[in-house]
Amino acid sequence: MSDVVVIGAGISGAASAYELAKAGLDVVLVDRFGPAAMASGWTLAGVRQSGRHPAELPLARAAVALWPTLASELDGETHYRRGGNLRLARTEAEATVIRRLVDEQSAAGLEITLLTTSADVRAVAPALSERVVCASLCPSDGSADAAASVAAFVRAAERLGATLRFGERVIRLQTERGRIAGVETDKGSIPARHVVVAAGIFGNELIAPFGLHVPLEIPMVTVLRSAPMRAMLEQVIGVANADCAGRQEHNGRFRVTSGLKSWPGGMLDVAGPEGIRPRVLPTAESIGEVVRLIGEVIPAFQGAEIEDIWSGLIDLTPDALPVIDAPDGAEGLVVAMGFSGHGFCLGPITGRIVRDLVVDKVTHLPIAPFGIDRFASLSGARAPATLHG
Known part of the structure; x- marks a missing residue:
C-alpha cells in the first residue's frame, strides 16, 4: 500500500508529490494525460502577488519567496525571472x-x-x-515557464522515489471503514492511505461520493x-x-x-x-x-x-479563491482545486500545505478561507477572475 496517491500532474499536484516524497512518503502521481496537460500548461505562468484577494496574498507572498531558488532545489530549469x-x-x-x-x-x-x-x-x-x-x-512579481516548472517538480519527485502513472484516468476513490483506501483507475487499483485530489475541472466527479462539491464555472x-x-x-x-x-x-x-x-x-x-x-x-x-x-x-x-x-x-469558483482543505468526514482525503486561473504562482506553497495536511493534518499557513464548506453560505455575484498568474 502506498502512503498517498496524488491525482493531477499540474503544478499543484506535481509540487505536492515532490513535497510528500521529500517528507519520506511513498507517493504515486497519476494523471489521465501527463504533466502540465491542462491548466498548468495553458496558463500565462505569472508569478505574482499584486492583484490578489487579501485572503490569498499571504500564500502568494510565501510562494514568491520560494521561486528564486526552485530551479536549484529541484535541479531542473523553471526559467523564473523577477521582472515585475x-x-x-x-x-x-x-x-x-x-x-x-x-x-x-x-x-x-x-x-x-x-x-x-x-x-x-x-x-x-x-x-x-x-x-x-x-x-x-x-x-517583486515575475514569471516562469509553465511546462518546464511542472516537469522539474515531476522529475524531482521521481528521483525521491515517487511512482509516475500517466495516461491513466482515476475512476473513483476507494474507502474502507470510513477512510480513504486508495483509488480505482481505468488500468487497475492503487491502494493508499491518503489521496490528494488536484484534478482541476475533473475533481468534482471524484469527491462527489463523499457529499463534497466545489461549485465551478468553466x-x-x-x-x-x-x-x-x-x-x-x-x-x-x-x-x-x-x-x-x-x-x-x-x-x-x-x-x-x-x-x-x-x-x-x-x-x-x-x-x-x-x-x-x-x-x-x-x-x-x-x-x-x-x-x-x-x-x-x-x-x-x-x-x-x-x-x-x-x-x-479555468476552474473558476464563485469567489475566485481555491479550495485547499482536508474535509471532515473523509479521513485521508485532501482537496486542492478551483484555483480560478491564478494557481500557478501558488504551486510551490500549495505543495507544502498539502504535505502538512497529509502528514500533520494542520498547516501553519492561513488556509481557513479556502475550506470547501464555505460555499454553503456564499451568496451574491461571482468575483472577477484575474488571469495572469
Missing part, C-alpha cells in the same frame, strides 16, 4: 481601479507603486503604447504564442478589467491571453510526442480580439508572427 508586474489602465475609469488597487495593497504591506502618467509607464516599459494612462508596478481563455521577437518587455502585463494579459517569454516569444469566454464544452484528444494531450479550440472572434487588445497596448505585437493558438479552461 504591470497592471494597466487605458481609461480614467480603469485608472480609478488601479489607484484603489495600489492603495489597498500598499496598506497590506505589499511593495507596489502607482505610475501616474503614460510617460512614467513607458519609462519602465518602453514597449507599451501611449494608450496606457497609468499603471501599478509590483517589482470558462475558457484564448492564448496566442508568437514567434521569437527582440527582447522588449520584462514585466507581465494585465489590464484593470482583465480582458487581456501577456508577457514575453525567456525565448523571446510573446504569450498573450484573452479575457474569460463561454466554453461550449468539448475537448479534442490529440496524439503527440508526449502522448495524448487535450486541446480546446478557440473561436476566430476571440483570436481577433486578443490580437486587437494586445496590439493596442504593445504596438510591436501587431506585426508578430503567430506560432500557436489554443484555449485553456
Whole structure:
C-alpha cells in the first residue's frame, strides 16, 4: 500500500508529490494525460502577488519567496525571472481601479507603486503604447515557464522515489471503514492511505461520493504564442478589467491571453510526442480580439508572427479563491482545486500545505478561507477572475 496517491500532474499536484516524497512518503502521481496537460500548461505562468484577494496574498507572498531558488532545489530549469508586474489602465475609469488597487495593497504591506502618467509607464516599459494612462508596478512579481516548472517538480519527485502513472484516468476513490483506501483507475487499483485530489475541472466527479462539491464555472481563455521577437518587455502585463494579459517569454516569444469566454464544452484528444494531450479550440472572434487588445497596448505585437493558438479552461469558483482543505468526514482525503486561473504562482506553497495536511493534518499557513464548506453560505455575484498568474 502506498502512503498517498496524488491525482493531477499540474503544478499543484506535481509540487505536492515532490513535497510528500521529500517528507519520506511513498507517493504515486497519476494523471489521465501527463504533466502540465491542462491548466498548468495553458496558463500565462505569472508569478505574482499584486492583484490578489487579501485572503490569498499571504500564500502568494510565501510562494514568491520560494521561486528564486526552485530551479536549484529541484535541479531542473523553471526559467523564473523577477521582472515585475504591470497592471494597466487605458481609461480614467480603469485608472480609478488601479489607484484603489495600489492603495489597498500598499496598506497590506505589499511593495507596489502607482505610475501616474503614460510617460512614467513607458519609462519602465518602453514597449507599451501611449494608450496606457497609468499603471501599478509590483517589482517583486515575475514569471516562469509553465511546462518546464511542472516537469522539474515531476522529475524531482521521481528521483525521491515517487511512482509516475500517466495516461491513466482515476475512476473513483476507494474507502474502507470510513477512510480513504486508495483509488480505482481505468488500468487497475492503487491502494493508499491518503489521496490528494488536484484534478482541476475533473475533481468534482471524484469527491462527489463523499457529499463534497466545489461549485465551478468553466470558462475558457484564448492564448496566442508568437514567434521569437527582440527582447522588449520584462514585466507581465494585465489590464484593470482583465480582458487581456501577456508577457514575453525567456525565448523571446510573446504569450498573450484573452479575457474569460463561454466554453461550449468539448475537448479534442490529440496524439503527440508526449502522448495524448487535450486541446480546446478557440473561436476566430476571440483570436481577433486578443490580437486587437494586445496590439493596442504593445504596438510591436501587431506585426508578430503567430506560432500557436489554443484555449485553456479555468476552474473558476464563485469567489475566485481555491479550495485547499482536508474535509471532515473523509479521513485521508485532501482537496486542492478551483484555483480560478491564478494557481500557478501558488504551486510551490500549495505543495507544502498539502504535505502538512497529509502528514500533520494542520498547516501553519492561513488556509481557513479556502475550506470547501464555505460555499454553503456564499451568496451574491461571482468575483472577477484575474488571469495572469
